[in-house]
Each structure stands twice: as C-alpha cells, then as structure tokens.
Amino acid sequence: MLTYIQINAAKPREKAWSLSDSQGLLLVIQPNGSKLWRFKYRFLDKQKTLHLGGWPHVSLADARVRRDEAKRKIAEGLDPALEKKRARIAAKYAAANTFQDVAKEWLVKCERDGLAQVTVDKIRWLLAKAYPIIGSIPIAQITPHEALAVLRQVEATGAFESARRMRSVLSRVFRYGVATVRCDKDVAADLRGAIASPKVKHFAAITKPSEVGALLRAIDGYSGHKVTVMAMRLSPHVLLRPGELRQAEWADIDFKEAIWFIPAERMKMRRPHRVPLSRQVIDMLQELHEHTHWWKYLFPALGRPRKAMSENTVNQGLRRLGYTSDHMTAHGFRAMAATLLNERGEWNPDAIERQLAHVDTNQVRRAYARGEYWDERVQMMQSWSDYLDELRDGGKILRPSFPAARRVV
Missing domain, CATH: 1.10.150.130 (Tyrosine recombinase, N-terminal domain)
Incomplete structure (x- = not known):
C-alpha cells in the first residue's frame, strides 16, 4: 500500500507511469508532473478505469474512500464510470436552471x-x-x-x-x-384570463376604388429610391404580407412559369405558398431585376444590400406620400385586395383566401377543402392587376415634390 512519502517522492518520467495502492487503486504520474488517481475494475467482463481526481487535491485517504464507493456501486450492479457521467450531465443541467x-x-x-x-x-x-x-x-x-x-x-x-x-x-x-x-x-x-384582452386593431387600408386609383397614381409619381418604389408598386398586386414581400429572393421567382414560390419558413402559417404572376407583375419584376439581380434579395436594404429591406420602408414611403398610419399601411394592401376582390363577386371566396395564404380555422372544413384553386387563382391575379390598372388610369399621375434637405428612402 502506498504512503504519503512514496507519493510525494514520485518523480515524472519520459512516459506516464504508475504506483499501485490496493484493490485496483493506482496513482498515475504524468510526464508533466501531475499525479492522478485511477481505479481499475471489471464490469460485465470488461476492464474499465474510473478517474478519481488528482493528488494532492484528492488525498490518499480520500482516493481510497472513492474507490470503496465505486466498489459498492459495482456490487449493486452499477457501472461507476457511467454513474459519474450521468451525475456530470445532471449537474450541468442543474447549473443552467434559471x-x-x-x-x-x-x-x-x-x-x-x-x-x-x-x-x-x-x-x-x-x-x-x-x-x-x-x-x-x-x-x-x-x-x-x-x-x-x-x-x-x-x-x-x-x-x-x-x-x-x-x-x-x-x-x-x-x-x-x-x-x-x-x-x-x-x-x-x-x-389565462388574468390580464386585459387586447382590442382587435385592423390594419388601416384604402378600400374605396376611387381612392385606390389615387393611391396607385401617387405611388407611380413617387420619387424615392428605386427599390422602395418597386416594393410599393408591387405590393397591391401580389397580396403578400410585408415580411414575405421584403424577404423575397430572386431564387423564388420563376419567370418562365410565371410563379413566385415562397418557402414555408418565410410564411406566417409555415406552409409553402405560390403567387401566380400577372403580366404587369412580371414586367415590374423584370424592371427590378435590372437593378438588384446581383443581390440575393429582390429588395436589398439601402446601404446594406446583403440584408433585406427594412420592414418599415414601404410604410415610410406611404407617409412621405401623405398617407398616415390611420389611412393606409403596408399590410393594408392585403385588406384592400381582399375587400375589392370579394365585393366584385367574380371569384370563389376560398380562392381568394388561398391566395391570401389564410388557413381555415375549421379543421373539418379544411380537411375537405384540399384544392388550391390554382387555375382560378391564375385568372384572378391577372384580372386583379388589370383592374388595378383601370383604377390607376382613372386620373392624372400625381408627382409630389419633397424638400431637398429631406432624405428619401
């Protein structure tokens, strides 16, 4: 059996070597001079080693106590090395429990x-x-x-x-x-029920046809940054949420098939979505392509083109056109389309809902309404763009002027 004098006198060698104590307990002396306690044992006919700590932090007496504790676990049918690993994992989780x-x-x-x-x-x-x-x-x-x-x-x-x-x-x-x-x-x-229920606040939207026409003419006359102008021009045509529009990537656009694909991870409802592209939208996208096709996003941020356009850009453009947040918002383009498409009565309401990427809250009804109304949506989106052109062409284009010192988005 080892003594304190033997342990203290043990010197490092070129390779690690060990001193035996008793019942499988060893002291390993490393080339760097550290002295580590090890317990050699067999479990399920396999030779194993349990690390017990380093000397002098773990004294000879403490090492023997730890060895004896390990032997008791073996006698109970437990692998001490595995139990130590489990304790370490438990301690890690316990330490991160706030x-x-x-x-x-x-x-x-x-x-x-x-x-x-x-x-x-x-x-x-x-x-x-x-x-x-x-x-x-x-x-x-x-x-x-x-x-x-x-x-x-x-x-x-x-x-x-x-x-x-x-x-x-x-x-x-x-x-x-x-x-x-x-x-x-x-x-x-x-x-649940312990706090005040929020009042439902709808996004401000223009839904009167004559006012829609005035808005479209104002957008055509907007003299801001090209990317902002194109985002504002496309918004009423594609029925997308502002986040889905601004984060659009050129890889999503299939000009040949005239489809805008949006992956599930960028959709609010986490379902992939498709937008049929009208002739007008394709023309606008091709125009935008000349300005931003070398970047990932259709609408790169001004000054930081590797990032998507800010979520407030379209709203800021509307404010500079004189539309307050109580009158029109970027999200309001969807409400505008939903209202006017339903009022015209030409299209199946379910087709409109699908194009808006709404999910039916009635699970039974949703289970049976498996069709995506794609053919009808293709016709509807072309008809919608044509209707917007009619409204826009109902008057003269507005050309607002801005103070020279004011920075335009």
Whole structure:
C-alpha cells in the first residue's frame, strides 16, 4: 500500500507511469508532473478505469474512500464510470436552471427548428422584459404570482397585445423546462384570463376604388429610391404580407412559369405558398431585376444590400406620400385586395383566401377543402392587376415634390 512519502517522492518520467495502492487503486504520474488517481475494475467482463481526481487535491485517504464507493456501486450492479457521467450531465443541467438560462436554450432550439428570424427577434425582445423580474430565479421555483408580475409590468404600459404574447412565450419556456426536467409545471398556463384582452386593431387600408386609383397614381409619381418604389408598386398586386414581400429572393421567382414560390419558413402559417404572376407583375419584376439581380434579395436594404429591406420602408414611403398610419399601411394592401376582390363577386371566396395564404380555422372544413384553386387563382391575379390598372388610369399621375434637405428612402 502506498504512503504519503512514496507519493510525494514520485518523480515524472519520459512516459506516464504508475504506483499501485490496493484493490485496483493506482496513482498515475504524468510526464508533466501531475499525479492522478485511477481505479481499475471489471464490469460485465470488461476492464474499465474510473478517474478519481488528482493528488494532492484528492488525498490518499480520500482516493481510497472513492474507490470503496465505486466498489459498492459495482456490487449493486452499477457501472461507476457511467454513474459519474450521468451525475456530470445532471449537474450541468442543474447549473443552467434559471429562467433566463432555460429561455436562452429554448431560443436556440427555436432557431434550429427553423422559426423565422423576425419571430425569434420578437420573442427575444419580450423575454428581455421578463429577465429583470424572473430571469435569475430557478425555473422550478417560479410561482404564478411572479410570472403574473411580468405580465402586469407589460400590461401597465397599455401594450395589452404584448402582454398576451408575453404569457404565451412564458408558457412555452416553462413547457420546455418541463420537457428538459428543469421544472414540473407550466405556471403561466394558469394565467389565462388574468390580464386585459387586447382590442382587435385592423390594419388601416384604402378600400374605396376611387381612392385606390389615387393611391396607385401617387405611388407611380413617387420619387424615392428605386427599390422602395418597386416594393410599393408591387405590393397591391401580389397580396403578400410585408415580411414575405421584403424577404423575397430572386431564387423564388420563376419567370418562365410565371410563379413566385415562397418557402414555408418565410410564411406566417409555415406552409409553402405560390403567387401566380400577372403580366404587369412580371414586367415590374423584370424592371427590378435590372437593378438588384446581383443581390440575393429582390429588395436589398439601402446601404446594406446583403440584408433585406427594412420592414418599415414601404410604410415610410406611404407617409412621405401623405398617407398616415390611420389611412393606409403596408399590410393594408392585403385588406384592400381582399375587400375589392370579394365585393366584385367574380371569384370563389376560398380562392381568394388561398391566395391570401389564410388557413381555415375549421379543421373539418379544411380537411375537405384540399384544392388550391390554382387555375382560378391564375385568372384572378391577372384580372386583379388589370383592374388595378383601370383604377390607376382613372386620373392624372400625381408627382409630389419633397424638400431637398429631406432624405428619401
């Protein structure tokens, strides 16, 4: 058996060598001078080694105690090396058990699952408001009262919709905590109905045909940046959400088949979508192609062409044309199209809904309505562009002038 004097006197050699104690306990002396305890044992007829730590941090007496503990586990049918690995994993998770740790881990998972970056950014923004209150608390110890304090803080600013979304985000983090064995319950689930319900606010939109014509003429007369002009000109024709439009890539456009393909990860409902391209839209896309075809995006950001155009660009263009946020928005082009297409009564409402990429909330009805109404949508989108041209040509083109000192998007 080893003694303190033997261990202290052991010197490093060119290669690692060892001193034996008893019952499989060894002290390995490394070429760099470090001295490490090892326990040699057999488990299920296999020779194995368990690392017990380094001397002098782990004394000879401590090494023997650890050896004896390992032998007891073997006697119980447990592999001590495997048990040590499991304990290390458990300790790692236990160390990362605060709400903020779990939330950040969940966000990484969201990104890996393909959640749109803009959605991830909004979630991250909401969570940043929760961290000062519950971020440092172990997630398993957070009470409904503490989670409610987060919602109350957001609600107090009058942002009722943000408070509603915050409850949903908190709930998803807690459910992830349950799935990863960091907590036992989603305490945010109990808070449904605890905060004020947000009032539904519809996006401002122009739906009167004469006013639509005036808007289209104003857009044609807009003297801003070419990319902004083309985004504003295309918006009323394609029925896309502003984010789907601004993040469009040239790889999505099939000029030959006259189809605009949008992958599921860039759609709100996470379903791939197709837009039939009218002759007018193809002409506009070809015009835009001359200006931005060397970049990934149809609408690259001004000054940062490797990024997509800002989400506020079209809205800013509308403001510079004199349209306030209470009168017209970038999202309002969809409401404009939905209203006028339905009012004209020429098209199946389901075809209009499909083109707007809406998902029927009635699951039974959705299961039977499997058709995409593609042929009708092709005709509808051409007819819609023709109708917009008629409205636009109903008057003179407006050419607004802007102060020279004012920077145009």
